[in-house]
Amino acid sequence: MTAADASVADVRRPFVGYLSDVIRRQAWLGGLIGLVAVLLIFTKVIQPTYDAQGIQFLAVSVLPLALAAIAQTIVVIAGGIDLSVAAMMAFTSVVAATQMLGRSDEFSVAVVVAVLVLGLLLGAINGILVVATRVADIIVTLAMSFVWAGCALYLAQAPVRSPRPWLQDLVNGAVVIEWIPKAFIVLAVTVVLVWIPLRWSRFGLAMYAVGSNKLAAFRSGVSVGRTKILAYTLAGLLAAIGGLALTAIKGQGDPLPGGFTLASVAAAVLGGVSLAGGRGGVVGPLLAVVILSLIQTDMTFLRLNSNLATVAQGVILIAVVMLGSLTQLRRRP
Amino acid sequence: MTATATATDLLLEATGVSKTYGAIVALKSASLAVRPGEVHALMGANGAGKSTLVKILSGAVRPDTGRIVVRGRERMAHSPAEARRHGIVSVYQEPSLIPDLDLRSNLRLTRTPVDAFRHWTNELGLPRVDLTEMARDIPLAAQRVIDLARALAIEPDVLMLDEMTAALPANLTERVLEVIGRQRGGDRSVIFISHRLIEIAAVCDRATVLREGETVGEVDVNPGSEERIVSLMLGEIAGQGPATTVAEARAAQQRQEGMTPRVAARALAGGTRLHDVSFELYPREVLGVVALEGQGQDELFDILSGAEHPRSGEVLVDGKAVSFHHPADAIRAGLVYVAADRAEALLMQRSVRENITLPVSARIRNWGLISLGAERKRVSEAVETLQIDARAGAEVRRLSGGNQQKVTIARWVAGGVNTMLCFDPTRGIDIRTKNQIYGLLRDLAAAGAAILIYTSELKEIQLVCDRAIVIFGGRVVAELPAAGADEAALLRAAYNLKHEAPMPEQIAAEAVAADSDTAQAAGSRGSVGGNV
Numbered sequence: 001m002t003a004a005d006a007s008v009a010d011v012r013r014p015f016v017g018y019l020s021d022v023i024r025r026q027a028w029l030g031g032l033i034g035l036v037a038v039l040l041i042f043t044k045v046i047q048p049t050y051d052a053q054g055i056q057f058l059a060v061s062v063l064p065l066a067l068a069a070i071a072q073t074i075v076v077i078a079g080g081i082d083l084s085v086a087a088m089m090a091f092t093s094v095v096a097a098t099q100m101l102g103r104s105d106e107f108s109v110a111v112v113v114a115v116l117v118l119g120l121l122l123g124a125i126n127g128i129l130v131v132a133t134r135v136a137d138i139i140v141t142l143a144m145s146f147v148w149a150g151c152a153l154y155l156a157q158a159p160v161r162s163p164r165p166w167l168q169d170l171v172n173g174a175v176v177i178e179w180i181p182k183a184f185i186v187l188a189v190t191v192v193l194v195w196i197p198l199r200w201s202r203f204g205l206a207m208y209a210v211g212s213n214k215l216a217a218f219r220s221g222v223s224v225g226r227t228k229i230l231a232y233t234l235a236g237l238l239a240a241i242g243g244l245a246l247t248a249i250k251g252q253g254d255p256l257p258g259g260f261t262l263a264s265v266a267a268a269v270l271g272g273v274s275l276a277g278g279r280g281g282v283v284g285p286l287l288a289v290v291i292l293s294l295i296q297t298d299m300t301f302l303r304l305n306s307n308l309a310t311v312a313q314g315v316i317l318i319a320v321v322m323l324g325s326l327t328q329l330r331r332r333p
Numbered sequence: 334m335t336a337t338a339t340a341t342d343l344l345l346e347a348t349g350v351s352k353t354y355g356a357i358v359a360l361k362s363a364s365l366a367v368r369p370g371e372v373h374a375l376m377g378a379n380g381a382g383k384s385t386l387v388k389i390l391s392g393a394v395r396p397d398t399g400r401i402v403v404r405g406r407e408r409m410a411h412s413p414a415e416a417r418r419h420g421i422v423s424v425y426q427e428p429s430l431i432p433d434l435d436l437r438s439n440l441r442l443t444r445t446p447v448d449a450f451r452h453w454t455n456e457l458g459l460p461r462v463d464l465t466e467m468a469r470d471i472p473l474a475a476q477r478v479i480d481l482a483r484a485l486a487i488e489p490d491v492l493m494l495d496e497m498t499a500a501l502p503a504n505l506t507e508r509v510l511e512v513i514g515r516q517r518g519g520d521r522s523v524i525f526i527s528h529r530l531i532e533i534a535a536v537c538d539r540a541t542v543l544r545e546g547e548t549v550g551e552v553d554v555n556p557g558s559e560e561r562i563v564s565l566m567l568g569e570i571a572g573q574g575p576a577t578t579v580a581e582a583r584a585a586q587q588r589q590e591g592m593t594p595r596v597a598a599r600a601l602a603g604g605t606r607l608h609d610v611s612f613e614l615y616p617r618e619v620l621g622v623v624a625l626e627g628q629g630q631d632e633l634f635d636i637l638s639g640a641e642h643p644r645s646g647e648v649l650v651d652g653k654a655v656s657f658h659h660p661a662d663a664i665r666a667g668l669v670y671v672a673a674d675r676a677e678a679l680l681m682q683r684s685v686r687e688n689i690t691l692p693v694s695a696r697i698r699n700w701g702l703i704s705l706g707a708e709r710k711r712v713s714e715a716v717e718t719l720q721i722d723a724r725a726g727a728e729v730r731r732l733s734g735g736n737q738q739k740v741t742i743a744r745w746v747a748g749g750v751n752t753m754l755c756f757d758p759t760r761g762i763d764i765r766t767k768n769q770i771y772g773l774l775r776d777l778a779a780a781g782a783a784i785l786i787y788t789s790e791l792k793e794i795q796l797v798c799d800r801a802i803v804i805f806g807g808r809v810v811a812e813l814p815a816a817g818a819d820e821a822a823l824l825r826a827a828y829n830l831k832h833e834a835p836m837p838e839q840i841a842a843e844a845v846a847a848d849s850d851t852a853q854a855a856g857s858r859g860s861v862g863g864n865v
Contacts, residue, residue, distance in 0.1 A: 209434060211433070212432050220443050222414065
């Protein structure tokens with residue numbers, strides 16, 4: 001009986017710990033959720049026709065950046081930064097498009113798997129270079145972003161059209177009811193398959209430990225190098241999923257997909273991930289991606305110059321992060 | 334050597350361990366033999382190689398040569414993780430808890446069983462530890478104890494405590510010593526490193542003494558062994574005839590004449606380590622500060638140079654109380670600072686000239702055009718006075734360490750020195766440059782400056798100082814004239830060994846016997862600090 005009680009308590013403990021974690025982070029997350037709600041209501045007010053279609057569009061448009069943001073978050077928590085996220089997405093997206101071109105559906109499934117492995121490989125190379133050369137993360141990944149972007153352009157100088165109905169079906173549209181877009185399901189599955197196990201594994205702990213205090217982690221018996229390499233490798237995997245999402249959504253592989261790198265850093269910061277490492281999770285950055293995207297949408301609905309949206313995004317980023325550090329300052333004497 | 338145990342009886346045996354960093358020999362040939370069930374002290378003066386040996390045993394540093402045998406099996410660890418698997422766990426003065434993780438996650442990270450951890454936190458006097466608390470939100474002293482409880486809970490074969498009591502409050506220290514003392518007689522051992530001989534006497538069975546990178550002796554700890562340990566740490570010191578000095582006599586004379594001290598500290602306290610330091614620094618004198626590592630000297634110099642605010646006490650400059658909010662305030666009051674770490678003071682990518690004129694040109698009213706002619710004159714004078722080899726003067730980082738240090742001194746000399754605070758200014762500098770710096774400091778004092786110098790090399794005291802104060806446990810425990818401040822006297826004072834004080838082992842016995850509830854009584858607080 002007592003043994004059973006103990007085991008029940010043991011099972012419950014991590015959950016209770018998780019809950020208290022959530023409560024502690026609630027302030028920031030609550031603020032982000034509030035911001036999302038306000039923006040959604042605002043959108044509905046200025047564009048009364050905004051409905052399930054709009055949500056589906058939103059889901060599809062945020063998917064690549066959301067995946068990039070998760071990739072960035074993992075690396076930043078481990079105390080690094082990955083400036084090659086967009087380039088890896090471009091490279092994997094172009095590889096997927098060119099290899100699927102004119103092949104059977106069965107073969108394209110194999111290509112998807114191969115591209116995921118490629119992503120792991122690209123990330124591992126980033127990580128190994130960072131650890132082995134001891135050059136700053138920011139420099140290694142900046143250099144590697146040129147390498148991966150160059151590889152993408154080498155394969156295709158212009159976007160390669162290579163639509164795959166089954167792949168497009170995976171992200172476009174909705175499931176069960178029209179309010180649940182498939183793109184959100186893809187995102188949720190990715191989070192469940194990659195992030196949740198990571199968060200609760202010893203590797204996940206090691207990642208936070210290395211980002212938080214390298215020396216203490218080392219002394220606690222954490223292998224700092226291995227942890228960093230794994231973090232970059234996972235980021236590569238997520239970048240590859242992002243690349244596949246790009247290919248699936250547009251039905252093409254684009255060697256120049258856009259500014260996902262800095263946007264992913266912005267999303268991570270806005271989402272409460274400390275650039276100093278060791279703090280944050282993925283929920284915040286995912287909400288941040290939605291916020292950044294909704295601002296863009298609203299600017300369009302208001303028929304404002306879309307360049308102003310970028311200005312607004314920058315202002316919001318500064319304002320929110322400043323507010324956050326002010327409240328934290330007050331909490332800490 | 335008194336070790337008679339055969340290799341198989343030993344829990345841990347390290348032999349012939351050596352390590353060099355570039356040209357610097359950190360360990361020549363160190364050995365250590367720890368028996369099961371003992372608390373073994375590792376002793377040595379600054380720079381004797383203790384911390385290098387600890388790093389090697391804990392897997393943080395790889396030795397050049399040597400063997401490490403744990404329970405009869407050769408076990409050379411290449412990382413702390415591997416050392417842990419071999420049963421060697423270390424606790425340092427700075428806790429190894431991950432600040433951004435809660436305690437439960439911290440325990441999970443090191444695979445520490447929660448129940449055992451709870452048991453040890455209770456034993457160590459922290460009964461209510463909230464496992465959901467973030468490590469960064471826990472007071473530092475409690476973090477240190479928690480770090481120890483975490484290590485004890487793993488039940489390592491060898492537990493290494495590297496100066497972990499150095500920054501603990503007295504009541505916690507007492508509990509820690511009590512718990513460590515109870516580890517004796519079992520199957521596992523503790524390697525205990527502390528600057529406090531009283532703690533060594535209280536909990537240790539034997540001590541291994543290192544000097545200049547070599548193991549020079551193994552001592553059974555018993556009443557009276559402190560003197561033997563200290564003499565082993567000192568080795569044979571060639572008697573340097575009574576040094577000096579005209580300057581000393583002069584300074585003493587000034588004091589007699591009732592001069593106002595240039596700088597006076599009154600009961601200064603700050604940080605976690607500086608508790609009560611008072612002294613007077615007169616013009617024309619060089620006052621040495623001697624202390625083992627971490628006795629509060631860092632805090633003292635931070636306060637005097639305006640980098641930190643004292644917790645209590647006051648600083649008088651020329652008889653007037655001052656309050657520094659910024660190093661600029663201290664500099665304005667004439668207190669300039671020379672740090673051990675040149676990188677703290679210099680703009681490494683800039684030229685010698687720019688570095689020397691920085692303190693002058695950084696004053697806000699001097700912003701605008703710099704008068705190059707006057708600047709050049711002042712710089713060349715300073716360069717000449719200090720004999721700086723400025724051939725590579727375009728970038729300071731290309732200069733040798735000694736020349737860099739001369740530049741940090743030159744920048745203040747160029748502006749005219751009133752009071753100079755030097756914190757271990759000759760650390761890592763070649764002997765020739767050291768001698769030049771000594772000479773320079775003496776010249777400055779002769780020209781009327783007041784100089785306060787902390788040094789980790791005890792023989793420097795007689796070379797440059799007129800007198801010296803010794804700080805131990807955040808308090809001044811001795812003041813010696815240069816003539817009486819030979820290495821042996823200074824080291825004894827630095828370890829707070831006094832003939833007239835009660836025998837340490839008596840107090841030690843009291844400390845161990847002290848019950849948990851009397852542990853916090855005011856009387857026993859002093860005994861642990863050793864200042865009865």
